[in-house]
Amino acid sequence: MGRPPLRSVLRRVAAGVVVLWVAATTAYLALLAAPGDTVDTLIGDGVDTPQIRADIIAEWGLDRPAVVQYLDYLWRLVHGDLGRSYLLQRPVAEVIGEQLAPTLILSVAAATLGVLLALIIAVVTAGDRRPWLRRLSSGTELLLVSTPSFLIGLVLLSVLSFRFGLFPVAGGADLRALVLPTITLALPIAGLLAQVLRDGVDRALDEPFVLTARSRGLTERVVLARHALRHALLPAVTLAGWLFGTLLGGAVIIEQVFGRPGLGQVTLNAVTSKDMPVVLAVVTLSAAVYVVVNTAADLVSLVIDPRLRRS
Amino acid sequence: STTATTAPAGAAGQPRSGGTLTWAIETEPLTLNPHQYAQAKARLLVWNSFESLLTYDDQGALVPWLATGWQASADGLTYTLTLRDGVTFTDGTPFDAEAVKANFDKLREQGYAPGVAAVQLRNLKGVEVVDPRTVRLVLTAPDVLILDFLASPQGAQVSPKSLREAANLKAGGLDVVGTGPFILDRYVPGQELHYKRNPAYDWAPPTADHTGPAHLDGITYRFLKESAVRIGALTSGQVQLVEGVPATDVPLIDGNPQLRLIRELNSGSAFSYYFNVSRPPFDDLRVRQAFREAVDVPTLLTSVYRDTATRAWSLVSPASPFYDKRLEASYGGDAAKANSLLDQAGWTQRDAEGYRVKDGSRLTVRLFQSAPFVRDRRDVLAQAVQAAVKQSAGIDLKVSLVDQGTAQEAFDNNSYEVFENSRADTDAGAALNLLLHSGGGINRIQVNDPGIDKLLEQGQASADLAERARIYAELQQLVVAEQALVLPLYAPADQIAASTTVGGVRFEPTAGVPASAYDLWIGK
């Protein structure tokens, strides 16, 4: 009791591995199908002669059959070797490794801020107590989730940074440089999560057990915090996968807007320049994170909801 | 339109030593190893920590740098270089003939720098160490462009120790060092580069403003891709220098007393549209001429770049010593002429959308822009050209902004009619070779003209500047005036915006790109 049974955890991990493999393979095949071959990519807009082509083919082992290259790729992947970047001429693990931290910091900061904001908004505006506040807030949330995040970022940047110089424009070292990107990334998250949470709280408040709780003489605040909120968290937790996607996808755009280093930039560059090893690594990495995040979310659900603990 | 202005000395007062600057640049270098250099936008970084054997002065003449002199043999097959004494790499390795040989050997190693080995060094047979201060380059065929290579970033000298031991030699990094006035001491990918002063530096080239160590204690280059962000960072005082100032932001800089704008044309080739002559409709000279007449270049440049772009008349940049002035005002901007040329060429009908039609097919020409390499708002310019040729001559220019693979595929399949390009080679001849020679590496327009080939070969074989200028002028007449292979649009320029406190902001002579940080200093 109380702990998820080992078997279901193992099942999840196995399913996760399958997802990983499918993701990596799909990406591999997709890139294979892409127009222009690898040699073209490596040449870029540089000089192009048969000799150069031959050199490149020899250097990267591109003359091997596609199957062999694929198996080699999987084999190295299993051993944690992500290959070398075509574009940057460095080990992919290194490229990604050094760009991971900024993205991670931004994501964690944004996720924390977003979730906190959402919780506060949901708790303050749930129910019918302050109808005007609720209206205001749900309108704002709708606007936030309906506006392209780069637009929000650009506006924040123009006003707070260029116009008033409150925050540095770019850079990753300074803690103050983290403020605007974090807000930009956190706002849509807060908007959507707040809606989901408030919806959950509202729904929970409609449940008979809340009526029972009220009949015990509890204050509204206690009813909300102790009873309704936990129920509202359940649907919110299942959004973990979405949250992760938003963070990574958002990072691509936010890093571009704010000129921050990070995985998003690496990804964008790799995708636009067909830097296959890097793209594959990002795909595999994001699939791995997705699997981990979703498994974690499942486990959190188990902790929150004892009913799920029956196998 | 304005012409290039060389930088005024800048800030108030005399050069001072000390302090650090932050410079926002547009492009993060793909590699920090000069041998692998491929991005003109990264050139200003190279000369901070690396140096070449020769360099250009502002007349386009070669002057000594790490080599004090050179001697070509009468047959043009051997070049003997004497090296400067007392130079050391920043890792302590002495700079000598062995080091130069090590660099050339590395460059010709298979798989290390295939582009360099196949093009610039294609005529190099070998390098001989005569004595510690003398090296000899032996060629298989006369090739004056080898000297241009000696002055190029790819020819920069890297410490032999780095060449042997660096962890990621091709990518470069803190462990790949040269002899420059600065030492790279921090690289945060995606964010910034930081250089500190090389205190031992004492071998500045004659083109520099001063000698001895650099003025600055250090300099940070921050990568800010978005132009609006760069300008924002400058106006809000977060950086002191910005490169890549878009035309639309010029008034913003001009209107700010704390800031000033410095501008210089690049050398090499002008940004031009080249016509693919291997397939219709540009196999017809009249259509090529008509396309050129249909575009009113000055109006377009004004609209896209305000008044900051310099119109090009030739594919050779006006900043180059080989520029042929006679081409100026010799063609272009005559819509009536364009229409009559097209009528003559048989494109007489019009379809519902107003495009010209012949034998049931529309006068469509395709231009592929490879997204990773689009800069200077060339995508916007393309749209402007597109609108112009439609409005004035009924030509359907299809512009596709695509990734490199797709662009490459279009080239491989010969399914394009227009090809756009500009090159920042210091010696325009090198660019012309690649673009116009029948065997050229980027002869995308597939011109195969013995006359052109012959002129190009003569230009490469001659060592005399005046002689070369004459040859290349003849070539430009042939290519631009007679055959109308190209529609030159503008001369790429670099614009630097800087805080007025920063002094010594310069451009590299001849190349026309921002110079290294060596001469920079901070006034009061």
Added chain:
Amino acid sequence: MTVTLDGVPAGATFTSTTERAAAATRRRRLRIGLIAAGAYLTVLLVAVLWPAALAPGDPLAADPLNVLAAPDGSHWFGTDNLGRDVWTRVVHGAGHSITIAVAATAVAVTGGVLLGLLAGLSHRIADETLSRTLDALSAFPTLLLAMLFIAITGPGTVSLIIAIGLVTLPRHARVVRGLTQLVRRSGYVEQAVTFGLSRPRLVLRHILPNAIGPIPVLAVIGLGEAVLIAAGLSFLGMGPQPPSPEWGAMLSEGRNYLHIAWWITILPGLAVTATVVSLTVLGRHWQARLDGRHR
């Protein structure tokens, strides 16, 4: 979205008219929102079907001598960096943006319904395989997957449509799969079995129509999302080709002028936001009505 609470602070219990008035206002507000959304969408529809009615000009007509003009009487959304009228471009761009969103959603819905139905009706192994594939698909962050796809096919309208369709497909598939399983085990399907219905008839007559119940609503809300994703991709330079006045492309082009000509970016941005908001409001209202009917 308004939820009436059963038994909140009971002090309210004894108040009368003010409370009722408040409830009435709430309802009216809701309706005002709905009417505004409907009105906007109607205008949008006109812009899509007959843009010339709202903006007779040519969205591509450049006016090199009048670039970056601020909004005024003649150009009431101002002009852009090539002197094109922003209002005309926004109106004509609606066709592009909405077509992309509609087509992408159609791709997502068609694919999602088919896959979801297939998975929901299949037995263990086939279902697992399909579900895992969908999982793998959703394991990519939306934007990354779309970027990858576009990187492969090259940018352009069709790529954009398929990419957005692809990334939003798993959601529809999941809903349909879950509902199919639910419906398959429901009382009425079981009942229909006792009437002797054959399997294909069962699927066509009962399972499919009930399993796709929420899809129209999801699709409407998904439309808004598709507009957003398209804008994001265009921002990254993976959208339709210039000089197409597609909204995302306009935003992307305009961003470099934000500090000197806000209207090039902000006004198309508002069009995007208003579209997404209106579609969401409409979708939610529809959903609430469906929920009300089922309760």
Added chain:
Amino acid sequence: MGDLVSVEDLHVTFDTPTGEVAAVRGIDLTVAAGECVAIVGESGSGKSVTARTLVGLAGRDARIRAARLELAGTDVRAHRPRDWRQVRGRVAGLVLQDALVSLDPLRTVGAEIAEVLATHEIVRRSERAGRVGHLLDLVHVPEPQRRARQHPHQLSGGLRQRALIASALAGEPALLIADEPTTALDVTVQAQILALLAERRAAGLSLLLISHDLAVVAQIADRVLVMRDGRVVEQGPTERLLRAPEHPYTRQLLDAVPSASSRGRRLSATTGPARTALPARPEVRRGDTVLTATGLTKRYGDHTVVRDVGFTIGRGETLGLVGESGSGKSTVARIVAGLLEPDEGTVAFERTPWTSVAERTRRPLRRQLQVISQDPLGSFDPRWNVQRVIAENLDPDISRADRTDHVVELLHRVGLDRNLLGRHPRALSGGQRQRVAIARAIATRPSLIICDEPVSALDVSVQAQVLDLLADLRAADGTALLFISHDLGVVHHLADRVLVMADGAVVEQGPVGDVFTYPRHDYTRSLLAALPALVTTGRP
């Protein structure tokens, strides 16, 4: 004085988007200290609203008007939220109808009870755990310490209801309001809960008991109020009210209760002349079996839910199937209906093998066997209207033009008007829905109808109508019924023979009279003992 509750002319009205709903329209109610007052009435008559109003939880949209509204001598009409909180749990405890959802599923039972102790500061923090155990013990929860640490879903329905009562008692209120505390429970468990409430009352607690089941309240209430449409139609001491009901509605309610004594007569005055005899049962030809089941066994994992069940149903016979929740009744029904394959055993329908054959082989005979489920709404395609629902089961050969006529005729047979044709089942009342389901079932003139708890979800009076209808149809068509119910009274009223199931096995079977009068098996006996009877001669 001494009255704990004193209400005069209470009106409760709800604002809804479709208009006002007057849920309570002027009732008077008093509960004296130590008294047990019951409110009975059919669904929607305003019972729950009245109960909730007493603790100020009628809802935000509710408007309340009363000439007098006093709790423990205090006028609560002007109470603010803070004042109400002092009332709730302390003056009056509330037990809601459905224990399954009335305890927070995410919290332990102990935490729920302790919450009351903490809110009203009944005992010090350190003593709370002890007090929780004590309270659970008081309501006869075995192993109180362990149960306190469990979550609601780990408790059976009966235990959950006890825990809920414990939490309502924790604040030591003088009054306990129990809103249908036994509705969802099995008879045996129901009896235990009633005993528990009686015990608390004996200990001095006042009770306001709400139920739709007269038999339940008869057991412990001192006084009964009969509500209808928000009004009290009759009230008085239990004994008097049951023995000599004055109001026709009360009488109707009493008549509608099916039992051994109601066998053979009408339950509802609306389906025919009141209290008259039903049409004769069809003649049962025992030799001519419609369906034979032998050795049916069904397992889920290592849990055997049906164990070696066998029976036959003769043509025209009604076989009753009773048993507690989870005893496997529905599983048997699903096997017999050919919706579930048994692990062992066979079923023959109309002398044709019915199990272990392909669905295609069953299809021709499908029309002969129909199913009516407990939840009629769930058995209708949610998109369809009444006409389509019924027409789906018509003979496919009937021409399009005639189909409507057939549907109308079927509606008529089940006592529904043709103006319901275009309606959505959702817009029908429970009784109407079940009639539509029946109309659909008889459309094929089946030889056997399986009825799985067809009346469990209905009010007594509606239940009475449906039962009468089934009896009428059975007589007219000679249809055999497999009638499943957990209500012994209903089975006794309707069935010819009965099958008693416990834990998946048949423990007893035989003619209804024999089994219910002389039960041989202990389980049957305990079921019968727990059955709350309408004892009109006085309280037990």
